[in-house]
Amino acid sequence: MSEQDYPFLKGHGTENDFVLLPDHDGTRHGDLDPARVARLCDRRAGIGGDGVLRVVRTAAYAAAREHADPAEAEWFMDYRNSDGSLSEMCGNGVRVFARHLLEEGLVAPGRPIPVGTRAGVKVIEVDGDRITVDMGRPRLLGDTEVAVGPAHWAATHVDMGNPHAVAFLADGQTLDPSGPVGPLTSEPGFDAEVYPHGVNVEFVERRGAGHVAMRVHERGSGETRSCGTGACAVAVATALADGRAPGEGGGGAGDATYRVDLPGGTLEITWTADDRVLMSGPAVVVARGTTAL
Numbered sequence: 001m002s003e004q005d006y007p008f009l010k011g012h013g014t015e016n017d018f019v020l021l022p023d024h025d026g027t028r029h030g031d032l033d034p035a036r037v038a039r040l041c042d043r044r045a046g047i048g049g050d051g052v053l054r055v056v057r058t059a060a061y062a063a064a065r066e067h068a069d070p071a072e073a074e075w076f077m078d079y080r081n082s083d084g085s086l087s088e089m090c091g092n093g094v095r096v097f098a099r100h101l102l103e104e105g106l107v108a109p110g111r112p113i114p115v116g117t118r119a120g121v122k123v124i125e126v127d128g129d130r131i132t133v134d135m136g137r138p139r140l141l142g143d144t145e146v147a148v149g150p151a152h153w154a155a156t157h158v159d160m161g162n163p164h165a166v167a168f169l170a171d172g173q174t175l176d177p178s179g180p181v182g183p184l185t186s187e188p189g190f191d192a193e194v195y196p197h198g199v200n201v202e203f204v205e206r207r208g209a210g211h212v213a214m215r216v217h218e219r220g221s222g223e224t225r226s227c228g229t230g231a232c233a234v235a236v237a238t239a240l241a242d243g244r245a246p247g248e249g250g251g252g253a254g255d256a257t258y259r260v261d262l263p264g265g266t267l268e269i270t271w272t273a274d275d276r277v278l279m280s281g282p283a284v285v286v287a288r289g290t291t292a293l
């Protein structure tokens with residue numbers, strides 16, 4: 001191991017995969033350079049990942065203290081997309097992050113784990129293989145439109161801390177890459193006035209009562225095999241369409257739970273009667289090592 005080498009770990013939640021960089025005192029990585037994030041995430045020349053999770057104490061990182069109180073959340077997830085850009089939130093990432101904290105003995109077992117993010121503090125509970133995060137209140141911001149080539153769809157604008165456009169396929173359309181959604185090798189079209197900082201776009205196929213399937217093109221990472229905030233946005237938009245949204249005028253009488261199938265696995269999303277979104281599914285750390293990248 002040379003002096004430039006530093007530790008990393010690799011983990012994923014339903015195959016949404018991340019490089020974790022422990023930097024507890026915030027002295028090792030400073031403000032992560034986007035080019036270095038891209039090198040780490042490169043699937044041929046790097047470690048490979050949809051994003052990077054820097055593991056830093058909230059108290060040790062000035063940017064973290066703008067979003068989270070160190071007294072409330074000891075740890076901060078400094079998230080970057082694979083192109084090096086920042087995002088406010090990553091739902092699968094925060095579940096992998098909690099798994100890592102627990103495995104390393106950095107948090108007490110059997111207790112809720114608060115983690116600071118750029119979208120505020122999220123609380124995670126671990127029950128064996130299942131990791132559940134309370135994503136807080138979704139924001140429903142109206143209707144918009146997305147496009148892939150000549151095909152276009154009406155979409156629902158949902159903010160889960162980060163921006164999403166959820167498009168339901170028409171009857172007879174499928175998510176198969178041979179269909180109108182295609183292989184998603186480039187960014188879908190969207191309204192730049194609605195999303196000046198870009199957007200994560202979800203395409204949804206209904207599978208039955210309380211059950212949907214989706215594919216996602218993520219801002220800053222391209223098509224991924226899963227997106228936690230995307231699955232939450234999809235469940236919220238589906239509940240809205242089904243008349244199951246909580247609260248006055250929403251029509252819902254209690255919790256609305258959806259099974260969301262993604263290429264990399266299945267997540268269970270509940271929009272609670274008191275207007276919080278809970279996301280559950282597996283999250284694991286699969287490797288550790290050192291790198292000089």
Ligand SMILES: N[C@@H](CCC[C@H](N)C(=O)O)C(=O)O
Nearest residue numbers: 087090091092162227228229
């Ligand atoms: N995969 C993530 C979302 C990551 C951030 C997103 N690409 C953005 O730019 O907002 C998830 O699991 O939520």
